[in-house]
Amino acid sequence: MSTYTPGESFAHRLDPRSKLAVQAGFAVAALAHTTVPGLAVLTGVCAAILLAARTHPARALADLRLLLPFLVLLPVVEGATLGPPWFSVADARAPALASYRTLLVVLVSVAYVRTTPVRESRAAVQRLVPGKPGRVLGTGVALVFRNLAVFRGDLRRAREASAARLGDERPLVDRMRLVATAGLARALGRTETLSLAMRARCLSWNPTLPPLALARVDVPVLALACTLFTWGLL
Incomplete structure (x- = not known):
């Protein structure tokens, strides 16, 4: 399971709220566009996000090794038949696209977790x-x-x-x-x-959290989030 890794990547410099906005927009777009062309576009976006976080896809997939068998098993079970031809590609197509969509959403989440300290995540949630x-x-x-x-x-x-x-x-x-x-x-x-x-330690419900401030580097990220939301809703 991924944990925060200190670094100097582009994603590390972003405000956690802008990264959460991209995650939400990506999830909305992934739920709305389950076709092959739509998932192809989302694959490119996911690759760009992993690149911005300096997270190799193989490393991200290794972090998800407990989830991958379930994503692979779903289309196999749906496509299996009790008689010839023993496997139906048509029946397995929709579950396979759904599994791939889920994988893309989780990969984006891995990029967020690896580039965002826990305290900043907490601060972002409490401000939102x-x-x-x-x-x-x-x-x-x-x-x-x-x-x-x-x-x-x-x-x-x-x-x-x-x-x-x-x-x-x-x-x-x-x-x-x-x-x-x-x-x-x-x-x-x-x-x-x-x-x-x-x-x-007298747990405080209102601890002193790290200051958060949107910067210029967050502008294109927020624009990407708005684009994903708009594409998903339309």
Whole structure:
């Protein structure tokens, strides 16, 4: 799973609100244009976004390796038939386009996560959503971004510990049960520790957040977001 990576790319210099606007516009356009020509245009936009974030497509796909099997499996299942010809391309076409559309949207999200610090994401959310709802949503976004990679690391260590004890020789169902149980136990333990730490530090609903300011570099990005919104809505 992607995490923030410090850098000097064009995307790193952007205001997080303009990047969120591009994400939203891209998602709207992707939902509206599911044809091959539309997805071809969105592919070019996605490639430009990854280039601006200095994120190699192979690295981004590696971050999504847990999602890719599901995206590939959907058109395969839809196209499979119980008799000759055993696979229908016509039935698999729409799910394949939907899976590819989902992949493009997630790749754009990877570029955002890799170029935006958690504190800036929280600040952007709280400025876009005023009042207590924005503070609650911003806190939730910060906690998810900070702890998702930690929980994934716990699962990886549980799997490695099971393999060190010859757990890889057990049936698949037993391996899944052992890793899931260990991962859930660690997640619950970390949740209790996090709750205690938040109370000990007197968690503030209105912390001092980093200042955000739109600059000249955000102008073409906001123009791109408006173009994507307009294209999607029309």
